[in-house]
Amino acid sequence: MNMKHLAKRLAALMAVVTVLALGAVTAPTVAQAQQVNPTAQSVTEDKLFQALQGDQMVAGRVSIPDDKASGLIKPGNKSWAGTHTGTVRFLSIAAVVSAVVVLALFYMVRGRIMVDGKMSGIRILRFTAIERFAHWLMAGSFIVLALTGLNLVLGRTLLLPLLGEGTFSTLTVWGKLAHNYVGPAFMLGLLLSFLVWVAHNLPNKVDAEWIAQGGGLLKKGVHPPAKKFNAGQKVIFWSVTTGGAALSFTGVMLLFPTLAGTQADWQLFQLIHGIVAAILSFVIIAHIYIGSIGMEGAFDAMGSGEVDLNWAKEHHSLWVEEVQAKSGDKSISTKGAHPAE
Amino acid sequence: MARMKFLCDADRCIECNACVTACKNEHEVPWGINRRRVVTINDGLPGERSVSMACMHCTDAPCAAVCPVDCFYTTDDAVVLHSKDTCIGCGYCFYACPFGAPQYPKVGNFGTRGKMDKCTYCAGGPEADMTEAEYVKYGSNRLAEGKLPLCAEMCSTKALLAGDGDIIAEIYKERVVTRGYGSGAWGWRTAYGDAINV
Numbered sequence: 001m002n003m004k005h006l007a008k009r010l011a012a013l014m015a016v017v018t019v020l021a022l023g024a025v026t027a028p029t030v031a032q033a034q035q036v037n038p039t040a041q042s043v044t045e046d047k048l049f050q051a052l053q054g055d056q057m058v059a060g061r062v063s064i065p066d067d068k069a070s071g072l073i074k075p076g077n078k079s080w081a082g083t084h085t086g087t088v089r090f091l092s093i094a095a096v097v098s099a100v101v102v103l104a105l106f107y108m109v110r111g112r113i114m115v116d117g118k119m120s121g122i123r124i125l126r127f128t129a130i131e132r133f134a135h136w137l138m139a140g141s142f143i144v145l146a147l148t149g150l151n152l153v154l155g156r157t158l159l160l161p162l163l164g165e166g167t168f169s170t171l172t173v174w175g176k177l178a179h180n181y182v183g184p185a186f187m188l189g190l191l192l193s194f195l196v197w198v199a200h201n202l203p204n205k206v207d208a209e210w211i212a213q214g215g216g217l218l219k220k221g222v223h224p225p226a227k228k229f230n231a232g233q234k235v236i237f238w239s240v241t242t243g244g245a246a247l248s249f250t251g252v253m254l255l256f257p258t259l260a261g262t263q264a265d266w267q268l269f270q271l272i273h274g275i276v277a278a279i280l281s282f283v284i285i286a287h288i289y290i291g292s293i294g295m296e297g298a299f300d301a302m303g304s305g306e307v308d309l310n311w312a313k314e315h316h317s318l319w320v321e322e323v324q325a326k327s328g329d330k331s332i333s334t335k336g337a338h339p340a341e
Numbered sequence: 342m343a344r345m346k347f348l349c350d351a352d353r354c355i356e357c358n359a360c361v362t363a364c365k366n367e368h369e370v371p372w373g374i375n376r377r378r379v380v381t382i383n384d385g386l387p388g389e390r391s392v393s394m395a396c397m398h399c400t401d402a403p404c405a406a407v408c409p410v411d412c413f414y415t416t417d418d419a420v421v422l423h424s425k426d427t428c429i430g431c432g433y434c435f436y437a438c439p440f441g442a443p444q445y446p447k448v449g450n451f452g453t454r455g456k457m458d459k460c461t462y463c464a465g466g467p468e469a470d471m472t473e474a475e476y477v478k479y480g481s482n483r484l485a486e487g488k489l490p491l492c493a494e495m496c497s498t499k500a501l502l503a504g505d506g507d508i509i510a511e512i513y514k515e516r517v518v519t520r521g522y523g524s525g526a527w528g529w530r531t532a533y534g535d536a537i538n539v
Contacts (some may be wrong), residue, residue, distance in 0.1 A: 078437070165410070
């Protein structure tokens with residue numbers, strides 16, 4: 001009984017060993033016969049990268065209930081980073097530095113543009129309270145937006161070493177909040193300015209003459225005729241209108257990312273926002289210069305709203321004629337009753 | 342010092358999402374924030390592959406380049422970390438990241454994203470190592486304890502590798518040579534500028 005049992009066990013063991021041995025020999029041949037290649041159709045990163053075009057990304061399915069998480073690799077994001085730290089940063093620096101250099105040179109060559117005749121002491125109304133409100137709403141908000149915006153691009157290089165990480169971070173947080181919430185004020189100012197001034201800013205023949213004479217900017221005593229706004233001012237008006245509209249649109253898109261669409265859209269809007277802001281900063285710095293230290297009597301137009309008659313005759317001769325024709329010389333002479341400052 | 346990297350062997354990943362779960366649990370990551378995720382390419386088709394992806398701790402990290410407040414820093418182990426105290430939640434790092442790593446606690450209008458959160462390679466943040474303050478903001482600091490990231494450590498198929506770049510690249514090469522195939526070191530070309538050639 002015992003021997004028989006042992007023999008049975010031995011036989012079974014022999015059988016198992018035989019099967020195993022045979023299997024080991026035959027297994028590779030079976031695999032070869034089936035030609036199983038687990039990677040024949042498998043995706044490889046290299047192939048997917050070759051198939052990528054432009055700003056596309058390698059994406060798939062993800063079990064997280066958020067479709068945005070399904071992207072895997074998007075190499076194009078690095079090119080946004082490159083443009084942001086390259087082109088946008090360069091243009092921002094170039095805009096501010098070149099504006100200051102050009103204006104400093106202009107000031108050295110031309111000096112302050114003075115009224116050729118003496119101030120008459122007679123003052124005429126150039127900008128109404130509504131016009132000035134629109135201008136200063138836009139101007140004030142633009143300065144806040146420009147400074148806080150430039151801080152996002154250049155603050156890390158210029159201010160961070162001076163202020164230290166903690167203080168600079170706090171400043172930038174407040175700057176970001178200011179940028180986000182002052183934006184609508186700028187949009188309102190932009191809209192108001194457009195409405196009150198668009199009729200005066202349509203290009204006409206007078207502008208060609210003004211441009212041909214270089215606006216009288218480079219020569220003393222040269223004053224090409226101009227209506228309410230000369231060609232230079234019209235350039236500023238349309239730069240601010242179009243640039244401001246572009247900034248407003250892209251800004252709103254960046255404030256409401258879900259409205260804007262995908263990450264690629266945000267990147268595009270951000271780049272447009274930065275580049276337009278840089279260009280507009282150049283224009284506005286020049287505008288601030290000529291409206292303040294660059295020209296005698298110019299600031300009054302937006303300050304008190306009233307300008308000296310002689311200043312107006314030199315810089316906006318046709319506009320003065322229009323005003324005088326409209327109201328008769330009477331009103332202007334009564335204005336002259338105001339004592340000169 | 343080691344140059345720490347992640348490598349996901351997509352031919353081994355079975356999309357069990359244990360790395361995702363381990364990460365969330367280890368660092369008490371809030372709901373809605375995914376420091377790691379598993380993406381399945383060609384789902385349901387022949388040759389489908391799954392890849393576990395998180396911050397790759399890039400060489401010359403683009404997030405660090407675009408950060409307006411310079412809140413990123415790279416440790417001696419080449420791990421890219423950031424300071425939540427300095428972060429202003431502007432979202433630029435998310436624009437710049439090729440891997441979708443930066444996460445924000447809120448998706449709000451008017452730039453209300455909150456402080457950015459991302460994979461720390463289980464290396465905490467700028468606070469003192471293994472302190473409560475560090476844990477609350479960044480999660481645990483396993484690296485300071487001499488351990489590797491938990492996602493890779495507990496990967497059931499050892500698909501996700503973490504450690505010195507040269508060593509894990511060598512392990513991956515050996516695997517590819519031995520088994521005769523490999524779908525590539527996903528993300529390496531983008532993150533480190535070099536792929537693993539076998």
